[in-house]
Amino acid sequence: MSTTTMQNEVVGHVIGGERAPADRTFEVRNPSRTAEVVGVVADGTAADAVRAVDAAAEAAGAWAATSIAERVERLRRIADAVDAHAEQLIDLATRENGSIVATIRREVAASADSFRHVADYLSRVLVPKEFAGQTAGESVHVERRPYGVVACIVPWNAPVLLTANKLAPAIAAGNAVVLKPSPFAPLAVSLLAALAADVLPPGVVNIVNGDADVVRALVDDARVRKVSFTGGGATAKHVMRQAADSLLPVHFELGGNDPAIVLADADLPVTADRIVLSAFRRAGQVCFATKRVYVQRGVADEFARLLVERVDRMVVGDAQDERSDMGPVNNTGQFARVTELLERTRAAGRDVRILGSKLDEAAWGGGHFLLPAVVLDARQNDEVVREEQFGPILPVVVVDDEEEAVRYANDTEYGLCSSVWSASRDHALDVAARIEAGVTFVNSAMFSETGAREIPMGGWKQSGIGWEGSPYGIDEYLQFHSVDVHALPDSGSAS
Template sequence: MTTTRVAQIEVRDPGRFDEVVGEVAVASPDEIDRIVREADAAAAAWARAGVDARAEALLSAARDFDAVDDALAELLTRENGSVLAVSQREVSLVPHLLRMAVDLGLGALAEPAVEDATVSLRRRPYGVVACIVPWNAPVVLALQKVGPALIAGNTVIVKPSPNAPLAVTRILERIAAHLPAGVLSVVNGGGEVGSALVVHPAVRKVSFTGGEAVARQIMVLAADSFTRVHFELGGNDPAIVLDDADVPAAAEAIVSHAFRRSGQVCYAIKRVYVPRRRLDDFADAAFAAMDRFVVGHGLDPDATMGPVNNAAQFERVRRLHDGLRERGVRVETGGVRLDPAGWDRGWYVQPSLVRGADPRDEVVTTEQFGPILPIVAYDQEADAVAHANGTEYGLCSSVWSSDLDRARGIAEQLEAGITFINEHALSPAGRRALPFGGVKRSGIGWEGASAGIDEYLQFHGIQVAEAAR
């Protein structure tokens, strides 16, 4: 008898990459086809169940996560490198994101869009939705898709990143246990598994968060069948500091937002524009804030910054550093190495600033996705706005000023999905009210708010002839 070996992916700890955290089985083509067909078979009944029944199932799943599972948080840290406090926060958001999706979905689907004697308009789900999520915040980024898609009446198949599939797979399987069979599934593997989902004829929409190169591949694959796509792509978020800003406070906050998750956040601040006469004051304050980071393994209670996730990210940041130094650019590295002896066992990078960066340099015009922050001097506000808008990115941005009206005036000129004033993160009110997504090459479509529900719905209109009344 011949035994067929199932391909496995080893998941290694980015802080101790000689340690295997776990393994996942790579879904075979036959398994992908079976799971998609099961989702397709379950779609009609899930849609007919009605929004109230779907809401109750999702609320039941939410209650299952009201107590934070520390083991899941530790697993997440060991596979994606974030410090434990960040992973605990991410896991704690599971019930919140499910409940928010329910609230928004009940509002969106409570009443007919249009209803009178001759015309009616309904919103309907697509059917099977494939969600492809990255490694940097896999739980949150999956739930921001799964909750809205499910409450809208779709069935969902999630493909996590092979760099961090373990915690999110377990969480999604626990949610799926509260739902009818076939409504929520997970498949693991690399790009070949994602491609198989995209081209499957029963998949009606693909929602992807990640990089532009993969999104372009998905668009090409989806074109043959005109499969709908939703993309949340990279950002190169600018922060503009005005000359009336509280420099120490702005520097502290900007550093915090720039270096969270070791800079591996799509809408982290990735470049800062500062009035030339205040450049050194800002850079000094920013370095002092950055220098307090303690870099080490995410499970070490003293660590405030973990490693980058993988070799590709590590090499990209190192290449940026080397290129800048070869040209004589001032790169200031800070932070504390928590375990110097074990430094080479992980993808550790100390945080750094580029003081007085050239606005045309690669470290400014592209997304670094690592702990390096360029600071660019400007002479006129119009120059800062032009530089901020001068890339093909347009995810988020921020303006820092003591004059809110003045800051709003600058914010109105920026090309971004969201512009923050004196902060650079979504508040609870912002998550509920503001659609999250990018303009230009930072995405197609929206997540969050009611627009995030609409991404998973399509219109169906009915018109009755006047003579038939």
């Protein structure tokens, strides 16, 4: 199966190792230049999903029986294939997703690393455990086994990396996968998954593009033993309701409304720099981007000045242009949602600052471009504070003390990530210990190199169910099987 001409042909499904034809298709457009069609993709049906499950179910048993050494070797080959196709992946992802090319380069490199990281820890995680019994002839054997067929549903905001973060542990655990990309960014994901499919036995990785009909068919199929979904809470609730009929296990990595607590002793210039990087990366379309800031009153004016100064330096333009600091939002719906939220925030009388500059005024109307916005006098109960914006808007709330900041930070249905900013490590750790979230960063809102490898990513409350990444992430794709051997009574005769 060729993977080198995806930009020049209909991107079909991959089912059982073969490129499947499409009865219907949809176009994927460039959010920087909406007149440009980046690719044409097969629009899958429920029947396509069932055929993909057929192929996965047929492949699952043999794949589960492969040795750890073989799986490790294939994971490393997939990583090498991603590296070899990096430029094509970068081009596709930048043009369909809208994140600036520097961000996409890092994403593609991290995707290859995801397969290598799982390969590094796999043998340690999968080694069975043996326990001697209290009586001769008794023993306990505890091992981890795959589910069989797993459905993985990925979003559009960081599609390549989020796909790798599901595929790598799922196949390493011995499962066969049916992958359903987002219609808003399916091209690079389809290429990545096709690269993996080429390295693996037919049917271990299958790809079906499409919409909610495909998802419903996957969740309804009794041969699918687990669903892993990254995306919005509303969609997750639909999946969970449907999964409840068969008690199908689910893994959800959902949205966040991540707070940043800026304490009075914070290094304000560094804090402003790093919060801007987090809040406006991918035009704010990151589940763990900083989405609200709580700053202590004594330093609020200076912090606001530094924040506005830094955001105003940002240049917004075509994602492929190296001069752009921020690209467009991904799609028409997201553009409308963010624009309307800004309008309602202004109508509420808030001090909304539209900052930054346009790289190319003439091209501005041809893409889903928004300048970054800062709300300097936000209140805790404002919509822009309580809801996940998922766009280039950052509200700032002034608080009297750190107790109020922690109370406001926790006053939310979300609990994905958070950050604390202080010159004192001990002070920051004390505040971090009181925050209700899966991850709390100190003096950053991004993962360190070690954190990216070792931290299980997931959320409290309505930010998710289960964990992804790190050696703990493979747990979502494994189940226990134990054998408890009892001795027979000594009959005095040989058997």
